[in-house]
Amino acid sequence: MYKKGLYTITSNMPLTETIYKMVLQGDTSYISASGQFVEIELPNKFLRRPFSVCDYDDNSITLIYKVVGEGTQLMSQLKIGTTLDLLTGLGNGFDINIDTKQPLLIGGGVGIPPLYNLAKQLIKKGLQTTVALGFNCAEELFFVKEFKEIGCKVVVATIDGSVGTKGYVTDAINQNGINCDYFFACGPLPMLKALCNHFTIEGQISMEERMGCGFGACMGCSIQTKNGAKRVCKEGTVFLKSELDL
């Protein structure tokens, strides 16, 4: 079920030069799973902008966003106390009722945020949870500490080698000899493709597409899967690796 509501910004601050963290206060009762997303209405923008829920509790939502265009630029300038109109409860989210003992969470760039609440949930289930994070360089690192603090093992890859393994997140997984029996991933398409090639095990992959509505009405966000056309916003954003055709 979806919910449209007003939310108040209680915090909005940079984590890196281009990546910001925003905390919003309001009704979170329609958020039913980690990995769901919200659609934010921004002043003077026609379409809402989609962002993954990084974390949430009874009355707050945490988002992490990168400034890439006019909308996110505008978001970065919003002051505490500003009210925003959000659709919440969008997307299926990650399914954690699966058979795994050693899950691996793999995130690249702004694909990392939705993994945070997921990691919390998995740790709460008592699972030994590893997180592999990919960045471009040391300056762009964020949330490494946060994942560690909730009890995850964290490995990092940077393209320029300035932190962790030099190269891609798959390189970090290899180099650190990570064992896992299931994976969850979100990030840029090339990373997701590499993962599909890398792993024989099953996993859940959160996809991105440019969206019109975010709740299944416009068919803007469709992708072809092995089971036919699927709307990323509705049948996804999370798909089984075995279902995808990347």
Added chain:
Amino acid sequence: MYKKGLYTITSNMPLTETIYKMVLQGDTSYISASGQFVEIELPNKFLRRPFSVCDYDDNSITLIYKVVGEGTQLMSQLKIGTTLDLLTGLGNGFDINIDTKQPLLIGGGVGIPPLYNLAKQLIKKGLQTTVALGFNCAEELFFVKEFKEIGCKVVVATIDGSVGTKGYVTDAINQNGINCDYFFACGPLPMLKALCNHFTIEGQISMEERMGCGFGACMGCSIQTKNGAKRVCKEGTVFLKSELDL
């Protein structure tokens, strides 16, 4: 000379059910005559909205406006402290360097506001100034007291006769046997036409037209005069009676 600038609302309150008074703080140095107007940029409206300057001093502008559509509706809801973008110094304004001993100021409805500062100026010049105001009914009366307080003789006409003379403002002028040697007028077109027929003396008439720019660029507001096409916003808004062809 024109000036675009930011102004802060210091007061915004109803005078009647549909008529509001707004005071704005900011640079007034480009306002050079009574009867000039400003163009206000409103959120989510493309074109600016024109309003006569009712009164002004070194750092404030008073406007009186009637709620007639979406723009003025929006204005009526603006809170103290809100910042608005204004063009000021628009229109030629009334010329008070004329030969008159007994000027008569005639205003109808929201044509009344620009006469207020004019009355102040004429009184300052020591002239015996009469003001004739036309309204629909008692409930719509405004600024009668204010004109009296600055030393004007005030006569009132209402269409329904609930205050003053029943009928038009010309009826009030007749009934009160007002003597005058020059007039200044602003109001609805039928009133202005009636005045042109009524008076043999010369006068200055402030005209209204739907405006695009307010500063002479778009030719949206032109009228035909005895001296050819004139832009209300630029060659006007104030024209000599003898020049007009109403």
Added chain:
Amino acid sequence: MKNEPLNLSVNLCRLQMDNPIVPASGTFGYGNEFKEFYDINILGSFVFKGTTKEPRFGNPTPRIADCTDGMINSVGLQNPGIDAVINHELPQLKTFFHKPVIANISGFSIDEYVYCCAKIDKEPQVGIIEVNVSCPNVKHGGMSFGTTPEAAAEVTRAVKAVTTKPVFIKLSPNVADIVAIAKACEEAGADGICLINTLLGMRIDINTQKPVIANVMGGFSGPAIFPVALRMVYQVSQACQIPIMGCGGVASARDVIEMMIAGATAVQVGSMNLKNPYICKEIIEQLPIEMQQLGIQSLSEIIGIAQKK
């Protein structure tokens, strides 16, 4: 104002509607998504997603772009095909929507239009058939039929020959003379005209210096296009006798009233459903308030009243 209750109902061909509000094709799916937001039985009706003979995935992604007060889509008629609509979507719809629905049919040939319209005509819940001759997204698709009076008339005649329900032809605004095309449809037997589909538009991503839409151009819709839609509704309503569904940029109850004064009997709301899923509900709730303020007793009184002034 008399003390009678305000009357929002309108009669669209043989369809008596509680109010003129109709979500537009392609922005309301087959109704499923919106029933999660509100009870869609409050609507006058709704138009379901453009349907073709075969299932279609549509165009490559990205196929959505944002604009100043509008958007561009090049979805390209993604739909499960007419058989799946009849066998799967309509039976499901019946369970939560209890009014006649408007079927939107697209095609790549006269035969396809005929095939789909004949099939959908047999569905009891379909109250009106809307024939889209205007979608600009499909190569050799709708566009060609909607840009000349002859082609539009040909589709109309062919479809009318195989249907019993009222047929509305939905026209493209990307033409020099909308009146000529609408008149051709009327003469060919159309029961009504829907105006307008999307304008052809484009955006470029200044970072990548490439078109935002994979297909380069797409259909431009939303509040930005309202003055163009209103103009065409007014023009066609002056020239034709058949009823018009107005569509294009409608975002408020005031817009609905403006469209009706221009000549629309019903008013479709498209892109705004994507921005605000509650928009049609909000408009239906706001309409009586605006009517009261404007002294309108019955909405059907104001249809095309601008022509008479």
Added chain:
Amino acid sequence: MKNEPLNLSVNLCRLQMDNPIVPASGTFGYGNEFKEFYDINILGSFVFKGTTKEPRFGNPTPRIADCTDGMINSVGLQNPGIDAVINHELPQLKTFFHKPVIANISGFSIDEYVYCCAKIDKEPQVGIIEVNVSCPNVKHGGMSFGTTPEAAAEVTRAVKAVTTKPVFIKLSPNVADIVAIAKACEEAGADGICLINTLLGMRIDINTQKPVIANVMGGFSGPAIFPVALRMVYQVSQACQIPIMGCGGVASARDVIEMMIAGATAVQVGSMNLKNPYICKEIIEQLPIEMQQLGIQSLSEIIGIAQKK
């Protein structure tokens, strides 16, 4: 990014301009009003108000209406006539504007276009002649010449025969196939194309139930029409070799860059001048900042670059 200074200049036919920013015809008068706001010599150039053989008052008022992110005008080519422009406006302009200006010429017959263009061609300060075959406001006026390839070509040929300066033909967007018309102009000898004039639009006052504009319909312009203008610039720039002045809805330096990537050599700014008289100055100041961010060294590099991607 290299450490060379950013280069904003563009070459439009034989006109070397400091930057591509050109206020559009009808929104900048003959320059007088704007010199009170800023030194207009910072502009690339500007296009003066559409000028006809005889003085014109234009259409009845009201002739302006407000829209969502745009406006409608039916000024109807008010102007003092070609002789007054030459004898009064241009001599005055010379005193405060020291660059070539672009002359906008309208007409009601081929003869009138020829007459005015031949006259204005002799004015030393006129750098380019822009022929408006698209104004939708004048009955039997520009519109007819801009809606068929044949008529547009005829005007072009006739004007080119009597002029020595570069001639741009300014086209109407209210057509099904802008490319055919642009190509016809190119083949007839046009030196460039200006895209676009206003869309035909309309608004109704829901209180009076009458059209807001006395003339019922008018030209719709402003940020709302940007995606349509951009699309046409892109289409024509793919099909033609001659340079394009992009126009329609431009409101920011980013819009200017987007228009240029689509294929415009210079970019006109129209309605936004009325809302914000400083807009062109602000855009010219913002351009280097955006170029820096986007890694653009020289604006002329990006003209039509979307075609190559």
